[in-house]
Amino acid sequence: RYFTATHVTGWLNCVDGRKWGQQPGEWVTSWNISKCVAGARLIWDELTGADKAALRRVVTYEANYHLTHPAFSKEYEASYSTPNAINAEGLTAAVVLYPEHPNAEKWLKKAKELFMNSLSVAADSTDSTVVDGRRVQDWVYTVNVHPDFTIENHGGYQFDYCVVPLHSLAWAY
Numbered sequence: 001r002y003f004t005a006t007h008v009t010g011w012l013n014c015v016d017g018r019k020w021g022q023q024p025g026e027w028v029t030s031w032n033i034s035k036c037v038a039g040a041r042l043i044w045d046e047l048t049g050a051d052k053a054a055l056r057r058v059v060t061y062e063a064n065y066h067l068t069h070p071a072f073s074k075e076y077e078a079s080y081s082t083p084n085a086i087n088a089e090g091l092t093a094a095v096v097l098y099p100e101h102p103n104a105e106k107w108l109k110k111a112k113e114l115f116m117n118s119l120s121v122a123a124d125s126t127d128s129t130v131v132d133g134r135r136v137q138d139w140v141y142t143v144n145v146h147p148d149f150t151i152e153n154h155g156g157y158q159f160d161y162c163v164v165p166l167h168s169l170a171w172a173y
Contacts, residue, residue, distance in 0.1 A: 030090025071117035073142030
């Protein structure tokens with residue numbers, strides 16, 4: 001209940017006096033939402049109607065927000081591979097929980113776009129390999145990974161930033 005009440009659409013501030021949410025400003029929002037959705041599914045029958053409505057308000061708000069934002073692109077110093085993958089993970093959580101929502105198909109399409117632009121390299125701009133009915137070059141408009149497929153963040157190679165996009169892909173799957 002605190003999770004939904006302290007969201008930007010809620011009525012309560014967090015203990016620091018602020019609200020949370022509204023990607024892409026807070027990169028961890030979608031990560032939190034995907035985990036919350038997984039937890040909510042485990043206790044779904046125990047949630048009240050008000051709890052379910054509040055969760056729907058938060059999850060659909062965040063998913064809809066992504067529909068108006070392109071994938072991030074930055075290869076050096078601070079790759080945007082991780083935020084793109086995490087945002088896609090949040091979108092797939094919305095699709096899983098609300099497959100009947102009028103925007104569910106748009107959320108899934110946007111999730112695929114963000115995932116394709118997560119582990120993107122410059123060579124993708126000429127790749128004619130077909131993925132989910134489209135050529136890679138038609139999906140990808142970013143560069144977030146070095147040509148050798150390493151990912152740089154905070155000015156250097158960090159293994160965890162290579163793993164997080166893969167984690168998000170696996171979690172979403």
